[in-house]
Amino acid sequence: MSNKLEIYLEEISHFxxxxxxxxxxxxxxxxxxxxxxxxEHGETGDAALDKVIAAYGQPRQVAEKxxxxxxxxxxxxxxxxxxxxxxxxxxxxLLTVFAVVFKKDFIFFPFLFMPRLGVxxxxxxxxxxxxxxxxxxxxxxxxxxxxxxxxxxxxxxLAVDLDEVKPPKxxxxxxxxxxxxxxxxxxxxxxxxxYLFSRYHTIFFVNLDFANPxxxxxxxxxxxxxxxxxxxxxASTMTLLVKLFxxxxxxxxxxxxxxxxxxxxxxxxxxxxxxxxxISERLLPxxxxxxxxxxxxxxxxxxxxLIQNLVSIGxxxxxxxx
Amino acid sequence: MTDPDIGSxxxxxxxxxxxxxxxxxxxxxxxxYSMVKxxxxxxxxxxxxxxxxxxxxxxxxxxxxxxxxxxxxxPRKFYAITADGRAxxxxxxxxxxxxxxxLTEITKENLHVQ
Numbered sequence: 001m002s003n004k005l006e007i008y009l010e011e012i013s014h015f016x017x018x019x020x021x022x023x024x025x026x027x028x029x030x031x032x033x034x035x036x037x038x039x040e041h042g043e044t045g046d047a048a049l050d051k052v053i054a055a056y057g058q059p060r061q062v063a064e065k066x067x068x069x070x071x072x073x074x075x076x077x078x079x080x081x082x083x084x085x086x087x088x089x090x091x092x093x094l095l096t097v098f099a100v101v102f103k104k105d106f107i108f109f110p111f112l113f114m115p116r117l118g119v120x121x122x123x124x125x126x127x128x129x130x131x132x133x134x135x136x137x138x139x140x141x142x143x144x145x146x147x148x149x150x151x152x153x154x155x156x157x158l159a160v161d162l163d164e165v166k167p168p169k170x171x172x173x174x175x176x177x178x179x180x181x182x183x184x185x186x187x188x189x190x191x192x193x194x195y196l197f198s199r200y201h202t203i204f205f206v207n208l209d210f211a212n213p214x215x216x217x218x219x220x221x222x223x224x225x226x227x228x229x230x231x232x233x234x235a236s237t238m239t240l241l242v243k244l245f246x247x248x249x250x251x252x253x254x255x256x257x258x259x260x261x262x263x264x265x266x267x268x269x270x271x272x273x274x275x276x277x278x279i280s281e282r283l284l285p286x287x288x289x290x291x292x293x294x295x296x297x298x299x300x301x302x303x304x305x306l307i308q309n310l311v312s313i314g315x316x317x318x319x320x321x322x
Numbered sequence: 323m324t325d326p327d328i329g330s331x332x333x334x335x336x337x338x339x340x341x342x343x344x345x346x347x348x349x350x351x352x353x354x355y356s357m358v359k360x361x362x363x364x365x366x367x368x369x370x371x372x373x374x375x376x377x378x379x380x381x382x383x384x385x386x387x388x389x390x391x392x393x394x395x396x397p398r399k400f401y402a403i404t405a406d407g408r409a410x411x412x413x414x415x416x417x418x419x420x421x422x423x424x425l426t427e428i429t430k431e432n433l434h435v436q
Binding site: 021025027028029031032034035036038039055056057061062065066 | 353354355359369370371372374375378390396397398399
């Protein structure tokens, strides 16, 4: 028996895995290929088999013709993949914020266990939560599709779809001018911050008298926080400069990831012995809470933007592959 | 005017046609390769990798049967139409004749319009 034919059949077999009639299908193809090679080339040697096999088709393409063609998710339900994932993730994200701010576990047995999380853990957890939510929704839509039943999935008529959120359409030059102005402003802010840092080792002050400046934070804390904030300014400037040349969503995605990492670093800084100025003991916990909440709020907004960008990239790739 | 690219439309039309063609052909027992050659001889081409999955579906529906013949120098799988297959073929041919009649009438009507 020809080794080439057996390799070809083995490849088809790989793509047919799970089908009970696999051996029978392979026997049919083997019989046909040998029959055709003998009838049209007078022999069943490798050269003849090569030609017949090439004409029969690529193994995956051949195997797919035997599969029943039922999609994993029916076209009618595909929109719901992003719709429901968005809803589920919004709920998940909210619980994550609660778990961080109120320092509590949340259990919705058997669906969800949200342990008490630190800020960094929460930021690391959100992308994982998004993928888990996407997986759960995919699984539900898969079972609905495979059941073959006509299920009407609920969705409010006025709701906005995440996958419909598109950047506003502006002219090439109008959008580039906005980006250029933003880049120049951010560059100026970054430069000014760097100048302040090199001169005073902090960029946070309680007065605007630079001849006799009074730093807001203690020396070590001021230096750490200033470096992180300057890194955030620099990242924004870089993003805007790169966006002058490309509108790729990957630029925004990378920018989102860097921002999230820097926000995480900010939130990790110790809040004790932070201020260099006198603040009443009664007010201090409220300021800490307010700062944490504000940074978490920004982190959630950045995460939502990150997901929008990833969804947009994913949809573009899907559209290209169809 | 350039020739229209009818490739994908033809593939869609072929799906139904191939089922009737195979059912009509199998009034006489045939094996896969002989069916391909016979159809080619009639001026039509059927993809080999399309024919076998189709035969499998028709068999699953009970419209044809198959059996291996191991008597020759190499094994061949012969197919034959069943009673249910004949009834199906008659129904499909009726549909096809009706569609043909409708298209012929519309073509005639269009000739009068021009």
